[in-house]
Amino acid sequence: LTLAAHHAGDPPSRRRPTSPVLLEPLTPADLGGPVFDVARRLLGALIVRQDDEGLRIARIVETEAYGGPEDRASHARAGRTARTSVMFGPPGRAYVYLVYGRHHCLNVVCGVDGEAAAVLIRAALPVAGVERMRRARGLATDGDATLVTPGDHRLAAGPARLCQALGIDRSLDGLDLLADERLRLAMPAALHGVEPGDHPGPRAERDEPAPRPEMRDHLAPGETVLSGPRVGVSYAGPEWAGRPWRFGIADDPSLSRPFPAVA
DNA sequence: CTACCGATCCCCT
DNA sequence: GGGGATCGGTAGA
Numbered sequence: 001l002t003l004a005a006h007h008a009g010d011p012p013s014r015r016r017p018t019s020p021v022l023l024e025p026l027t028p029a030d031l032g033g034p035v036f037d038v039a040r041r042l043l044g045a046l047i048v049r050q051d052d053e054g055l056r057i058a059r060i061v062e063t064e065a066y067g068g069p070e071d072r073a074s075h076a077r078a079g080r081t082a083r084t085s086v087m088f089g090p091p092g093r094a095y096v097y098l099v100y101g102r103h104h105c106l107n108v109v110c111g112v113d114g115e116a117a118a119v120l121i122r123a124a125l126p127v128a129g130v131e132r133m134r135r136a137r138g139l140a141t142d143g144d145a146t147l148v149t150p151g152d153h154r155l156a157a158g159p160a161r162l163c164q165a166l167g168i169d170r171s172l173d174g175l176d177l178l179a180d181e182r183l184r185l186a187m188p189a190a191l192h193g194v195e196p197g198d199h200p201g202p203r204a205e206r207d208e209p210a211p212r213p214e215m216r217d218h219l220a221p222g223e224t225v226l227s228g229p230r231v232g233v234s235y236a237g238p239e240w241a242g243r244p245w246r247f248g249i250a251d252d253p254s255l256s257r258p259f260p261a262v263a
Numbered sequence: 264c265t266a267c268c269g270a271t272c273c274c275c276t
Numbered sequence: 277g278g279g280g281a282t283c284g285g286t287a288g289a
Binding site for chain 2: 277278279280281283284285286287288289
């Protein structure tokens, strides 16, 4: 899967030289293992949105892990219901829910089919289709200079802002993020210098355990990961609200909010 | 059937 | 720094 990042929807004056971005789809193996590991692993991965408006791409910089019925902060705490059934389904599905009657949030279902687990995508950095995202957020157009516009890095700095910027709502609930053309997850292959189809060969003879491709992270050199308590789940009680299941790329300008200082 | 409340954001003071 | 919007899910009567 190769896509060229472009600004076709932008006015000519905004058009810049473009560089190709190599994208490789994620696989079910990328979503296996403990849900908090998956949440950390998804940092740096790309969300690719394709609809009538065109192409929009954002890089994930903040996530939260949510478990099954035992996790008192998870929507799955009430067991399998009509709303949460997607969370109990196969990995790679989108769980999109409405919160506070007006905002949508996007989750990536993970783990194994039959057990509830999902990663909430809390923030991302716009990579392509930035003008479309600004319009989707209702922030400004080039023709209207009276509106104050935030920096592009704040366009998807929050779970509901992210959904608004990418045009994600309940109509996309349940779709397959590993295969659907409208909304899919990808890793930036070019960032790793790995061409699509260029897989590591057998390394069984070596002493060092081979880095498993599904365990690779998508972070750039020098980037580090912060963790902290999940946001807005105090109702779950100290046991579960206190777990450091929120993850983010340290010092990233697109974080929804700072991570608490280590005690 | 009714009541309560939320995995948020934005505008007001 | 504080509160309102807004509506569907969930639980309890």
